[in-house]
Amino acid sequence: MKQMIYSTLILGFLLIFLGCNRFQTSQVTITGQFAGNTPEVLSYTVPVNGTVFEGFYEEVTLDSLGGFEIRLELEKPALINFRYFDSPSLIVEQGKHYDIILNLSPDQKLSIEGNLGKVQEFYTGLMHTHPRSCIFSFGSHDPSEYLEIRRELQAELQKELNGFGEFLTMGEISEDVYALLVADRNVYYGTAQAVLASMNHLRINGDGSSTPDDLMEIWEEAISMVSSDQPFFLRSLYAYDYLFMTFWFNLYSALGYKEVVAIRAENRSQGLIHSNTIELAKEYSSDMNLEFFIAAYIDQQYRFRFFDQDLITVFEQFKTDYPQSAYTPFLEPLMQEVIEYVEKGI
Template identity: 30%
Template sequence: MKLFQLILILMLPAISICQTKKDNIKITGKINGKIPETIEYTLPINGIEYFGFTNSIQPDSAGNFEIQLHSDKTCFIDLSNNYKSFGTLIAEPGMNYKVDINTENAENKFRVESSNQKGQELYNQLSNRSMIVGGHFELETRNYQKDSIVYNINQKLNQSYQTEIIGFKKLLKEKKISKNFYDLIESDRDYFYKGAQGSLAFINFLNSERNKNTLTEVEYSELWASVFQSNPITDPKLLSSPWFYFYIENYLRYKELILEKVTTSALSEIGKKGLIHTHNIETAKKYLTGFQLEYFIAAYIYYNAINQNYEKELLTLFDQFKKEYPSSRFISFLEPVIIPVINFHNKQKESLNEKIKFAENTADFTLLKDVLKDLKGKQYYVDVWATWCGPCKEEFKYNAKLYELLKSKNITMVYISIDKDFKEKQWKEMAHFYNLEGYHIRVNEKLDADLRILNGNSSLAIPWHFLADENGNIINKRMSGPSKIENLKIELIKN
């Protein structure tokens, strides 16, 4: 007996090593073209892949890199840089992969050499394979929003699903992909289209308040309920899906809006008080438990932090998360995106730059022309933006060169915000945080309507940049933004 125990003790390290090697995944990569500073790759935590929970590696001067990670489940690993995906790898425990990334050839930018190479190629041809390549549920629902018959919607969704999965079925039959590979893809596609179905029901719910819904209340409620009947959130397959967070988000909307009958006006009032994120987390705690809850809260905080609205509420929620989950693996992913929120609120303690000027009495104006004329400039470069607009805030990174150019041309900088009244405090705080030198105007209802007429499109896509003369007349309705400063220089010469 003692001899057997001794042999077992001696064998344990070897068993442990074998198990570790079996679960290892090795990715050897090569960059062709412009080499990015880093390659970011998603980390499958308990098998779940989420675009925000990543690690990174720096390629060498020749573009070579190597990634080693551990997973005991077949999983998705997305390789990207600054939220721009190079491609998605379907990785199986114990396998090695050779990846070729071409940063200058869009048609052949991602190739994987492995025993399931054909499956990798087919999956990366999907335009909706992940959130960062345009695969959000709401985008998919555009294909079905005009349908007013539930049966037709279900048929179309199923047809879209079958069209995508049929190629993988063929590869499985030909033994060019493994059963684990196929099962993950099948689950991924299934949850994506079920998520799109739930999103379509949600959009009909929102449109019903404006009498623009194509489905009746009974129809969209039943359509929504059927999603979670066929694909419940307790299904273990959901925990291997990149759509986990967005699917759970849709589920919580269904619970709150349909079953609890919470009104959008009530939610709007909560938002105005700066408590909407706290409310959403409390709703999640009513319906989720264990690892699902931990994962959802972490993903929620991350997603809202990177939106750059800098809500102070997120700081409280992050501190609360750390207390509730002090050993959570997600804390290290959240800290980098919380730091800018902290910096934003520290900035508010500093004095306002004297070159940031908030125009007065704009509530009395009905025409943008009169507002600009009142500023008494010679020419105006106008940036139309909003605090919730991510691309608008991306443009602010290039403002130093913009201000230098405008000064050389004696052009006055004007920022026009289309934010609502309850966003006034955040509007001024963002102007301070981004150090937006120039005149600032926030539209009233009539100015907003005039802006849309001048733009020529009632939906008013922003950021929108235009040039106006000293009388407020538009000289050029479409000017380049600060990020395209060389183009802007040419446009200003022409004008």
């Protein structure tokens, strides 16, 4: 009997120890200080269900000296983005503590400093302009020169991937951090290349011409750069943009430009453009993480100020389809504003 009691106690202590150890190794602490211009609060993205999106964020209030502390629970390495224009992200791993200095310029550009290592320094130095606009930094800055810009995008990506590979070989980063960074930059450049192809596709078809085969090949190449089941794919800040460009490629490939334009025009005239987008996504991109896609879509439409009854309908359906969704708390305050706007009939 005593032996059974002792065994039970030992097992209990072991479970407590393992639970505490797991908690300790999964927590990330970021201690920071602002130098120069100091805001009242700092917004930062948080991983939700293994995904990252600029609209899913939390805030920390700074103390009187511009200091702050952020605590996160992570199962895998992540990129934490401070929500300022073209801000680089902070590479964080579970169980680690980071001391950083943030410098905010008069034009609201944010830089990250601190004893963060060569990998963070290398990553911070990469291009972080939004992939929807970074294409104007390449080639002749003329998007119609898409073959030249595509070559430069791919060359820049390969240079970055080679850099990550060197850090891995030298033991500077773990396999997981390497996989995260490779996925992140593939998503970044894949989104940029897809935007380049989409922009030219709309321009050429809008002029009454047919899309060249090489343009659709460039678009297809772009959306094939990262597999949707890659473990770190959805941890990239621009995963939603990548999925969105994949959705449009699938749609145009299946239906053709003219039919897509006709369908969209009809639904827009009926005030059903949001519902139509989600219906088409379910039909033509059913293999992607639809819960994440729809949640991010709702958030983005809010930020674009596309307030109407149809967006409310999409949100209500989202809550029905995903009653326990971790994204809902981020969306509810936004949608309450949309509801009030629609009810006032502004």
